[in-house]
Amino acid sequence: MADRVYIFDTTLRDGEQVPGCQLNTVEKIEVAKALQELGVDVIEAGFPVSSPGDFNSVVEISKAVTWPTICALTRAVENDIDVAAQALKYAKRGRIHTGIGTSPYHIKYKLNSTEDEVLERAVAAVKYAKRYVEDVEFYAEDAGRSDNVYLARVVEAVIAAGATVVNIPDTTGYCLPHQFGEKINFLMENVSNVHKAILSTHCHNDLGMATANSISGVINGARQVEVTLNGIGERAGNTSLEEVVMTLKSHQDLNLETNIKTQNIYKTSRLVSTLMNMPVQANKAIVGRNAFAHSSGIHQDGVLKNRETYEIIDPEDVGIKESSIVLTARSGRAALKHRLEVLGYILEGEKLDEVYQEFLKLADKKKDIKEDDLLVLVGEVEKTDSH
Numbered sequence: 001m002a003d004r005v006y007i008f009d010t011t012l013r014d015g016e017q018v019p020g021c022q023l024n025t026v027e028k029i030e031v032a033k034a035l036q037e038l039g040v041d042v043i044e045a046g047f048p049v050s051s052p053g054d055f056n057s058v059v060e061i062s063k064a065v066t067w068p069t070i071c072a073l074t075r076a077v078e079n080d081i082d083v084a085a086q087a088l089k090y091a092k093r094g095r096i097h098t099g100i101g102t103s104p105y106h107i108k109y110k111l112n113s114t115e116d117e118v119l120e121r122a123v124a125a126v127k128y129a130k131r132y133v134e135d136v137e138f139y140a141e142d143a144g145r146s147d148n149v150y151l152a153r154v155v156e157a158v159i160a161a162g163a164t165v166v167n168i169p170d171t172t173g174y175c176l177p178h179q180f181g182e183k184i185n186f187l188m189e190n191v192s193n194v195h196k197a198i199l200s201t202h203c204h205n206d207l208g209m210a211t212a213n214s215i216s217g218v219i220n221g222a223r224q225v226e227v228t229l230n231g232i233g234e235r236a237g238n239t240s241l242e243e244v245v246m247t248l249k250s251h252q253d254l255n256l257e258t259n260i261k262t263q264n265i266y267k268t269s270r271l272v273s274t275l276m277n278m279p280v281q282a283n284k285a286i287v288g289r290n291a292f293a294h295s296s297g298i299h300q301d302g303v304l305k306n307r308e309t310y311e312i313i314d315p316e317d318v319g320i321k322e323s324s325i326v327l328t329a330r331s332g333r334a335a336l337k338h339r340l341e342v343l344g345y346i347l348e349g350e351k352l353d354e355v356y357q358e359f360l361k362l363a364d365k366k367k368d369i370k371e372d373d374l375l376v377l378v379g380e381v382e383k384t385d386s387h
């Protein structure tokens, strides 16, 4: 039996913090319902103390969504926790996500505190949140740059205080995959009560390592991954949901599975991109416009003979009807022949050659050859031949 990895989606919290990505409550409910349909386990709906709008969104999402756990973020501050608990009043399953910075940067500069004081505040916050909900997640902010021995002390103490999930964020996206994996492994081996809670990864993409670090985390024992659709989030973004889910699905040898209905990935990605006014880069893995587009002649020939020659994911698995063969000046006869056949023209031998030569001339002038262009080309060659 494969081990279950829980998907914690923070599109509506870490993702929505991005300038220009703000959604109103109605739009957030639409995204939350789509996330439910996608099969995420936890929806981080907001940071209720941060604004009345965020508070209201957590309330309304809690009412609108039935089965994923609804999570609300707080600092390790009693008032934050009180407000989060109030916002979660209607949640069928509510989780409070509280925490504090554990790296030297946070302890010394941001908090002007000491390791022992921070540990005390961490434990007190978890105990305070437990008054309201059974399910309390603790985050050790900047765990990526925190000392592993100190981090292990904090993790052990918050689990003893009742944390059900402990989040190990690489807040600044600093770690390399082997370092992040070693951190999770260190905690798995050195925290005596670690099996009473789930370790979670929450990676940022400042060095483009968010997905690799998250995967390294689960390989080493984390069983929750915090993600956003399209990888949106602070600065260079968060780990992208679609990349983690499809990596686990593509590498069955890892024996790890999620609850995500992968066929819904593309439409959910489009919804988030449209509502948040945040275009997806064309070469973005899994959901980018070019993720299943083949443009060079060698690749097109290979894909037309057998899709798996150049595709490790069946596009239908993520809700994309089929991969595309883009006709450019790099395309070969096989691709042209295929596209013409789709349009109802079966061309072989000399005739195909003639159209291909005309096609190359046009493709050198035009970036992307469309169906209409092909119809004109075939028509012209046929006209010339009949004279």
Ligand code: KIV
Residues within 6 Å of the ligand: 014, 139, 141, 142, 167, 169, 170, 171, 172, 202, 204
């Ligand atoms: O990146 C981070 O550390 C966070 C925490 C608030 C979980 O977003």
Ligand code: ZN
Residues within 6 Å of the ligand: 014, 169, 171, 202, 204, 234
């Ligand atoms: Zn974050």
